[in-house]
Amino acid sequence: MAHDLGFWTLQTLNALQLSMLLFLLSIGLTVIFGLMHFVNLAHGSLYALGAYFAASLAAVGGYWMGFFLAPVAVAGIGILLYSGFIKRMRKSGPMAQVLVTFGLIFALLDLTRIFWGDLALAIEVPSALAGRLDFLGVEYPAYRLFIIVLGVAIFGLLAFVLGRTQIGAMIRAGVDNDAMAACLGINVERMFFVVFCVGCALAGLAGAVAAPLLSVTPDMGLHVLIPTLIVIVIGGLGSLKGAIAGSLIYGFVQTFGAVLAPQLASVLIYALLAAVLVIKPVGLFPARG
Amino acid sequence: MKRAILAALGLASSFTLPASAEDIKVGLLLPFSGVYAALGNDIETGFNLALEHFGGETDATFEILKEDTEVKPPVALGKAKKLILQDKVDVMAGIVSSGVLGAVRDLVHGANVPLIVANAGNDEATGANCSPFITRMSFSNGQVNRPMGKWLHDQGIGKVFTLAPDYAAGRQMIDGFVSTFAKAGGKIVGQEFTPFQKTQDFGPYLAKAKASGADAVFVFYAGGEAISFVKQYDSFGLKSDLPLYGSGFLTSPLYVNAEGPAAEGVITALHYVPTIESPANETFAQAFEAKTGRVPSEFAVQGYDAARALIEASKTGANDRETLANALRQVSFEGPRGKLSIDPATNNIVQPIYVYETVMGENGLTQKVLAQLSAEADPANGCEMAPVSK
Numbered sequence A: 001m002a003h004d005l006g007f008w009t010l011q012t013l014n015a016l017q018l019s020m021l022l023f024l025l026s027i028g029l030t031v032i033f034g035l036m037h038f039v040n041l042a043h044g045s046l047y048a049l050g051a052y053f054a055a056s057l058a059a060v061g062g063y064w065m066g067f068f069l070a071p072v073a074v075a076g077i078g079i080l081l082y083s084g085f086i087k088r089m090r091k092s093g094p095m096a097q098v099l100v101t102f103g104l105i106f107a108l109l110d111l112t113r114i115f116w117g118d119l120a121l122a123i124e125v126p127s128a129l130a131g132r133l134d135f136l137g138v139e140y141p142a143y144r145l146f147i148i149v150l151g152v153a154i155f156g157l158l159a160f161v162l163g164r165t166q167i168g169a170m171i172r173a174g175v176d177n178d179a180m181a182a183c184l185g186i187n188v189e190r191m192f193f194v195v196f197c198v199g200c201a202l203a204g205l206a207g208a209v210a211a212p213l214l215s216v217t218p219d220m221g222l223h224v225l226i227p228t229l230i231v232i233v234i235g236g237l238g239s240l241k242g243a244i245a246g247s248l249i250y251g252f253v254q255t256f257g258a259v260l261a262p263q264l265a266s267v268l269i270y271a272l273l274a275a276v277l278v279i280k281p282v283g284l285f286p287a288r289g
Numbered sequence B: 001m002k003r004a005i006l007a008a009l010g011l012a013s014s015f016t017l018p019a020s021a022e023d024i025k026v027g028l029l030l031p032f033s034g035v036y037a038a039l040g041n042d043i044e045t046g047f048n049l050a051l052e053h054f055g056g057e058t059d060a061t062f063e064i065l066k067e068d069t070e071v072k073p074p075v076a077l078g079k080a081k082k083l084i085l086q087d088k089v090d091v092m093a094g095i096v097s098s099g100v101l102g103a104v105r106d107l108v109h110g111a112n113v114p115l116i117v118a119n120a121g122n123d124e125a126t127g128a129n130c131s132p133f134i135t136r137m138s139f140s141n142g143q144v145n146r147p148m149g150k151w152l153h154d155q156g157i158g159k160v161f162t163l164a165p166d167y168a169a170g171r172q173m174i175d176g177f178v179s180t181f182a183k184a185g186g187k188i189v190g191q192e193f194t195p196f197q198k199t200q201d202f203g204p205y206l207a208k209a210k211a212s213g214a215d216a217v218f219v220f221y222a223g224g225e226a227i228s229f230v231k232q233y234d235s236f237g238l239k240s241d242l243p244l245y246g247s248g249f250l251t252s253p254l255y256v257n258a259e260g261p262a263a264e265g266v267i268t269a270l271h272y273v274p275t276i277e278s279p280a281n282e283t284f285a286q287a288f289e290a291k292t293g294r295v296p297s298e299f300a301v302q303g304y305d306a307a308r309a310l311i312e313a314s315k316t317g318a319n320d321r322e323t324l325a326n327a328l329r330q331v332s333f334e335g336p337r338g339k340l341s342i343d344p345a346t347n348n349i350v351q352p353i354y355v356y357e358t359v360m361g362e363n364g365l366t367q368k369v370l371a372q373l374s375a376e377a378d379p380a381n382g383c384e385m386a387p388v389s390k
Helices: A005-036 A043-061 A063-089 A093-116 A142-164 A166-176 A178-183 A188-210 A220-235 A240-260 A262-279 B002-014 B037-057 B073-086 B098-111 B141-154 B168-183 B203-211 B223-235 B256-263 B279-292 B298-315 B321-328
Strands: A132-135 A138-141 B023-030 B061-068 B091-094 B115-117 B134-136 B159-165 B187-194 B216-219 B244-247 B267-270 B332-335 B338-343 B348-350 B353-361 B364-373
Touching (some): A005 A043, A005 A138, A005 A142, A005 A188, A005 A220, A005 B203, A043 A063, A043 A093, A043 A220, A138 A142, A142 A188, A142 A240, A166 A178, A166 A188, A178 A188, A220 A262, A262 B187, B023 B037, B037 B061, B037 B279, B073 B091, B091 B298, B091 B321, B098 B115, B115 B298, B141 B168, B141 B216, B141 B267, B141 B353, B141 B364, B159 B203, B168 B187, B168 B216, B223 B256, B256 B353, B256 B364, B279 B298, B279 B332, B298 B321, B298 B332
Parallel strands (some): B023 B061, B023 B091, B159 B187, B159 B216, B244 B267
Antiparallel strands (some): A132 A138, B332 B338, B338 B348, B353 B364
16 A cells, blocks of 8 residues: 555545535534434435525526525425424424434435436536645645535534533533523523524535535435434534534544445444444433533 | 215226237336436336337237336335236336346246346346346346447556446446456556445545556446546546546436536447437437437437337237247347347347447537447356247
8 A cells, every 4th residue: 555645635635525524414413413302314305405405596596506595495494394393293202203204304305306306416516616726735626625614614613602602501501401401591492493493504504515526316315314323323412522523533434444445444434333332322422421 | 075086096097998909018117216216217208209109010009007116126026016917917128226127037037927128237137047038128237348348458548447336236347347458458456346325425436546557447337426426536637637437327318417517528338329320319319309308318218129129029929928028039120229139048138339428519418429339249147048939
């Protein structure tokens, strides 16, 4: 394996890019999970919807319109889901929730097929981010760098909101002990609703960001669900730190697994997941100690 | 009210025309939902188009019964049983996924029902697992890629890196290419098989291909993976230094528009390209475009030729399971793909392979045929079956 430094820099950037994409997806899911104790398996479908909205909007008003409006549209779908299903399912136990959201995956998949057709859609990378940049001695696609920067920015923003603001303190209180938070006068239910919508919007954003890199197909949500679940199980439920750590672990194991041990590439991450579950079943950085 | 609707539905479904003497019942087994629905729809459109174009040439009339396989082998097996036992079809056509073909193979073989395969390319289906009742009008995985090995070496490319998804079709496609490329004197400097449908980011593999010192990259990807791959290959700027070659499914007309300018200059080989210049292809392509507004894909032509084969078989007077199966093995005609015939030793199609480049035309991306490589019958691959009875 005689590769030069540039090769490893390139692979590190690849790993970071994948991690950040997964981070955008898993942060929404993990906070909903941690705060509401709600298992939303349809999170991947929201990601797919984000990509479809972005593709449709990009066809009308260019990439940036899709980038900014797709998360809003997906948050709108989130509101529908919340008032239609999730509010009623709050008290019905994890098994019923898993079954309902699992069913939603297939309902949403077929709805996207009906609305947008079976053929794959695509978005072009915006012209400002087309081409490649010289970065640390390697040529790297500008759009991938953009994903890394965006991921870091969203992480920074969420870390600030959750750690330094009153709303963040309320959310953390809700994750820690929702009954006690409610006793202290926090409208926990409304907070759940807002957090759920933000989580949905982030999934939509992830879809809009992934669309130019991948292809927009009805089953893209299904393919991304398992990696997202692995991320939050490794990282620990409900915490920002867990989501970023899980994403980075997933991204690096997947990328360097593919480079160093390609035969094991698809197994490595599952082996790691099993190891984490055996050694530390709550994940590396769970929200509740 | 509900009961009235149910009753009406029941009436409607039990209302079928009485079968005439020459009526051939055809069961169409295709995915109309799930990940391959686009393929199923194209095949069906092609199939119906051929019935329109050539149906008048035979005395037989065809009654079509559609069933959705959902690309799930157990579902498909149930639907095939229904078609064979309950509807008593004379012949079946369709099958997109090789997994589905594997699931229904023993059933159709045991029930002596002829099956015209309109896509599934698994080499074994016309190799070790061949059956006198299964005729393939589409392609075999090896067949599509074998001629490309020698052609690529003749272009002065000596060292190649290969990439494909890690499943049976991916391996068979690459093996087909590698066998002839190595025989011609070419060298494979690296091979990777990416986790099938679990790989979203091809970046790690592309960096490896770049570092391998290859002259070119040869790949097989299809569907969503093909789109992601071609776009990511271009975004890393590899296309200029490391030309991309592959199996023609990579830049299929069904997906090439989603790939956009990234697909420009990619050279691949396939059994059909919509820009083949022949009267048969022009008739077909124009009729297909008039119907759908899209250029026909290789899947559409497979459906078209599957129906055409059925019509040709019925022209010999065949009208039941046994005679149709026998007649299908001897079919040969000139279609949009050129001269086609069935090799009775394996029941696989014998057809020319086209090398084409994806280029920017006046109305978006189009295919420029670079070479037509002559048709070769597949090796028997362990297929042993009774010869055709004359």
